[in-house]
Amino acid sequence: MERDLSALFDPKSVAVVGASDDPAKYGHAVAAQALRAPGRRPVHLVNRRGGTVLGRTAATSLAAIGEPVDLVVISVPGPGFEAAVDDALACGARALVGITAGFAETGPAGLARQQAVAARVRAAGAVLVGPNCLGIADNTTELYLASDRFAPGDITLLSQSGNLALELQLRCAPHGLGFARFVSLGNQADVTLVDLVEDAARHDATRAIAVYAEDFGDGRAFAEAAAAAGKPVVLLTAGRGTASARSAQSHTGALTTSADVVTAACRDAGVELVGTPREMAVVLAALNGRRRAAGRRTAVCTDGGGHGAIAADAAETAGLAVPELTADAQRQLRTQLWEQSAVGNPVDLAGMGEQDPHSYGDTVNALLALDEIDSVLLTGYFGGYSAATGGLGGGPAAETGTAGGGGALAAGEQETARRMADRATTTAKPLVVQSMFPDSPSCRTLAAAGVPVFAATEDAARALKALTVPEPGGAPGVHPLPPPAPPLRASGYHGVRALLGAAGVPFPEAREITDEAGLLAAADAFPGPYVLKALHLLHKSDAGGVTLGLPDRSSLLAAFRDMHARLGAASYSVEEMADLSDGVELIVGVNRDPRFGPVAMVGLGGVLTEALQDVAFALAPVPAARAERLLAGLRTAPLLRGVRGRPAVDVAAAAAVIERITTLAAAHPEIAELEVNPLLVRPDGALALDARAVLA
Structure with a gap:
């Protein structure tokens, strides 16, 4: 639900709690900025000692002002923050800006205090930016509540770093760019990055939205808000190169890094992802016009x-x-x-x-x-x-x-x-x-x-x-998550196969067995050649737990005896051998990211997946048309189209299966990793040959 932030950006009156004559204190800088436009709205300075601040009489408390205050900036030592919030709410404040630090950034105890404050603010029907932020500014309403001035313009800047915001301002100036709004995000205890992106999208004076964020909160919601903004969104973020903290149990988990996830989310949402403040200024300058290239030529x-x-x-x-x-x-x-x-x-x-x-x-x-x-x-x-x-x-x-x-x-x-x-x-x-x-x-x-x-x-x-449209038809978009499905309780191989099969993912015939009698019964259920797999192994091929192309019952039985003697697995799978001729092996996986939710990976599959790393990422679910474009962008895409006398494979069939797999994974929040590897794609269709799931 979109939030009303009007009291934050165009309040009827403002009070600065912690206003000071001491230039070393942040309350001094904010108070000085607030007084730049005294004719726009009443500006009240509050200092518990009273006296004068910046030549104006200071109230000893918010209550001493004697009238309601719409927006309150709180710049006091940490122990006094909660009381200042309560005073502001008691005086009818509809918006608060918490500059005070010492909350979630300090650990669990600070987080608990922060959550309690945010709950009180919301219960009162107010909004809070911060705490641990550096203020806000809105040049369109003459609201100046940050320590520095921002040249007027049509960019809304949302930043978790004050110094980076200042550098960006310096880099934008030579291009004649300025700012409609600035918001220091702080800890996002109440008002989030998503709230601010949605509000900037509705703000007529904002042409482009520039974001520096280390903590996206709900990353998927950010991507959805950016995709729906209808205005350029440019993102600078840090820490994209680190691998996921989860101990990966699949190729998908091992290959999916934070950088991949953020890049995929930005591409799907149409967000311009940049690596430095200089690059951000360059992109903002480029997007200042309305012209766009329809192609890359x-x-x-x-x-x-x-x-x-x-x-x-x-x-x-x-x-x-x-x-x-x-x-x-x-x-x-x-x-x-x-x-x-x-x-x-x-x-x-x-x-x-x-x-x-x-x-x-x-x-x-x-x-x-x-x-x-x-x-x-x-x-x-x-x-x-x-x-x-x-x-x-x-x-x-x-x-x-x-x-x-x-x-x-x-x-x-x-x-x-x-x-x-x-x-x-x-x-x-x-x-x-x-x-x-x-x-x-x-x-x-x-x-x-x-x-x-x-x-x-x-x-x-x-x-x-x-200025170049990334793909025909523009950005792919962020597709909505499907309704949650009944949770998967057992993540065993055949249970995962059954779940995927019910979703329309085709597999060869297979039977789970534990002994020789079951093995021979499976051999009678469908014709050879056969595949024998030892189950419950992370990488079956590496462990010698997969034997292909067993032509008859006797070779199947011999392979079972050898494999069981070596591995002693609790159970095995006997499967109908697929025709591998003229086929290309793909991998399709979904990894659940803690910020962006289900993220799909498609690429060249088989045992060399991690070595070749020819994969592409997108937010799941992935519609078939999007899946085809991802496959076409692989380095090995020529294999799909047919090379050196090999026929082209059925990419449309593969894309349809990718849609089913990624939709299923997106509907099961309890699945941390879901992978089909390989997905065999032949000229006459697609067939999943192996699958695994890891529960969160």
């Missing part, structure tokens, strides 16, 4: 081969494609470029820009008009001519002593910048610029028109990646 335009080659490499590293232009496109470019110009892609003016700066704009506009191109990256010297006349740099004309032409070159460059800017506003395709002179008049003209301009090639490539 990028044209690189330059007036120097070195810049073009580096930009092409950077684009491909970012996940874009730099395809060779068709013969028709190259002929068209030849009509307007020099003979020595390269037109294959990268398109290199080869010095033509020094003679005719309009060649930059003419070439960029021609590339934007090509149906075979989705976006354009202009890289290198553009901006240098106007920079030279503006005192920002020197161009070739200055270096060669022909500065007399510098003014004409600068004027021509600024004119072509205006033409490019006009073109950029009328096309749906994005143009991104990397310039040695990003602050030049020509580059400022482009930036003012919404064309992202960067000094670093890798930043321009990353920006272009952010």
